[in-house]
Amino acid sequence: MRLRSLFHRARADAELDEEFRYHLDRETQRNIDTGMPAREARDAALRALGGVAQLQEECREARGTRWLEILAQDLRYGLRLMRRSPAFSTAAVLTIALGIAAATGIFSVVYGVALQPLPFRDPGRLVALWTATNDLPRAFVGAANWHDWRRQSGALEDIALVRHVANYNLTGEGEPERLMGARVTANLFDILGVYPAIGRPFTIEGQEREAAAYVALLSDRLWRRRFGADPAIVGRAIRLNGRPYTVLGVMPPHFRYPTGDFDLWAPLYLPPGTLTSRYDYNHLAVARLKPGVTLAQAQADLDTISARLESTYPENRGVRAIAGTLLEDTVGPVSTALYALLGAVGCLLLIGAVNVANLFLARGLSRERDRALRSALGASRGRLAAQVILEVLPTVAAGAAVGVLAAVAGLRALVAILPATMPRIDEIRMSVPVLAFSAALLAITVALVALWPALQAAAIKGKSRGRGREILVLVEVALTVMLVAGSCLLARSFAEIRGVNPGFETAHALSVHLALSRERRPTDSNIADFAARLVDRVQAIPGVVAAGMVNRLPVIGGVQTMMLDFEGMQPPAGRIGNADSRSVTPGYFRAMGIPLVEGRMFNDSDTETSKPVGLIDAATARKLWPSQSAVGKRFRIGLAGQPWVEIVGVVGSIRNDGLDAAVKTTAFWPHRQRTQDRMALVVRTAGDPARWMSPTIAAIRDVDPEQPVYNALTMEQVVDRSLSQRRLNAILIGVFAGVSLLLAAVGIYGVMSYAVEQRRREFAIRMALGADASDVIGRVVRRGAVIGALGSALGLAGVAALSRFLTALLYQVSATDWISYTAAAAALVAVALAASYVPVRRAVAMDPVKSLRAD
Amino acid sequence: MKPTDLLQGTLDLLILRVIAPEPQHGWAIANRIRQVSKESLQVQQGSLYPALHRLENAGWVAAEWKPSENGRRAKYYSLTDTGRRKLADERALWDKLSAGVALVLQEG
16 A cells, blocks of 8 residues: 555545545535635635645655655765765775675685585585594595495495596597596495486496496586587597597586596496405595484494494504585685685775765765754654665665676686685686675675764764764774784795795706506506606706606695505504605606705616615604614505515605695605606706796607696796695785775874864964974874774784684794784874874964964 | 644544444545534544545555545545444543543542
């Protein structure tokens, strides 16, 4: 009824008119009937009715739509105000746009990576399983344990096993290419609830046959890029690792498992009878919870099973199954950094909103009288507050619109600067939840910006307006200090980590990865020969100082760890549970710039038939044999039947897992004695290594034209990439801190200008009475310094309160690092001083008499 | 209670009572009040219309444009079921109030 009345206002008004006209006519007629002359009859009727215009207004009000009309009026007024002061409006709109654009952009990353459900059926019920052992809190899953967990579990519907270290060299049509493939048990598709878009998945009934028959599923991306999205691919054979594989189907476009790097899936068939060692931990496991079962219940169930296995098998001593949600598993490592970024951008938005609120407060003068009048006439607080909100709404909404547009347009650019290691990076897009978040931001910003003016309007006290602004600025300064201090902490962390010695020479080296397929080189000897040939050929390139191969590059990790036993020592001292094992060709250490500390490096006399030899890293050697030489001592892999290896030399320790990770024990084997198929070729060059990339690849092609290479990078790039997440954090938060410093300066300037303006007469009188200009300036600047110092103290308290959360992001820098804190406070106080100095300087430059007369 | 409140409540009661037997338009209601009270209740005619619109808004009265006695169309107001209940309630309240006032006056 009300709404209809509003929209059909014209019709409602016309009806009212008609109603009154009817009444007047009837009353007039009645008067005429009682004998009054026509003119008098009309006048008497009008008098009896009362003021028609006022009555019409009252009737309209009685309909209850009046308030809507008043609010519409306020909105229009807000729009008019916006147009009338373009400078103010632009500043306000841009400030809001900046905050909202940054917040929306960061949130779309946070949502896409960390919050969005995984693209599987009912993804909240998927869990990832890991093994916890005595030596490693988190290790891969062993097939033997998998069988037992599967058989005994009451909480899990099913568990799939994935062998994810699988390289496939695609040859035969076009450029040879190395693909990442995963071998998966046939039940994976049922568990994830995703099936091929064309063709069919692996079947449980046929798994034995399929595993023996060389079949594969392709990713949608590979199918489009390499096979022209041809549906006839199903049933065709492609050449992988030299063998023909039949393509069974193509997965849907958004299927990414285990990560976005995988393009092939092949069957994995592990019947229980064929399993040998219970120590082999080298699979991923994913499971689905039974309906109604929680993660905690599943963990408890697994704990029971683990205990049972422990008592059955000695190898399972200290071994536990651990379960976590698949989302947490995928995203966990980066979520802290992401949430920190979100918090920082939230601060930025708050600071921007406070600035705009201050701007509106400064302009509040003209409306104060109007509001006072309305208040006196009985307008409720709610109505006054609504009026303020509507005045502010056009500006903030415009800012939000610009901000969201900027975020949408800039999203791709933002995604481009994200580190390549960020999980789910291709799932980041503008989506409904992100836009809903922006809408929520808009509402919050409107509330924030309107809050203080609205409170002011309700209170209608002139003096406290100045105080209100000062409190707002104090909040602004506190938030800015938090950002600046955070930025300093991250910058110092980054500097620290960049200064870490990785244990090798980063400059003048490049690396190229190769997966050597066994199809034409079935034996270890064949592979080792081929590797040696490659190295020799590359070594022959002019300008190459040294070349060598290793199975895993330092710094980027790529775990290949095992348990080592050292001769003559009993565990625990003589056993290292998670040593990195490396297979290297002789020239590797020279190529990598790893120094030889003692003894000798591998050479060509270390062959498949000669004595098993090994190298150990210096830190481990010192720890195990503090007063003796490690050369001549022996170690072996901690599995049954492994031969003792004699240490012939000690090399410098290297950081395998990243610059910020601890140095682990590294043991080296000659490639000929412990052959690996997946290697990285490292080349040390005389000059800029980028110039030797093509010659190196060409040399490899020379030896075997069908050998694909991948991840061709200079070692500097490799190290850089390992730091990309930290770098991004430091840069982004640095940018936010810089912008917020600017905004804080503007805010303080505004407040100080206002204060100076209020006290202009006072200052003029003081100066006319002989006070020094510097005295006056001193007063104001001191006030500014107090605001800066107080706000800084508040902000630093805030950072200190967050220190537990921040520590995860820092490296070798305490979350209460006094250098960063002091720098941040100093920056703010300096800004406050400068922002206070400028307005008062201008004020005292004026002739006091003129200033007084100006009143 | 502000004087306007008392008057408003009373006016509502009068209107509801007048249109209870049959729907009437605004002028007829004013006339009826004038007649029945034997000219003693000089209700400001103007205040009738905001009251009628308010009652319509509240749902106690329904309005309809119909042809009237003189041939022109007029807006007729009738009592709704809720309005009828409201009338009974207000009537009871009024009776109680006036009885109470009478008692107190008797005392003095």
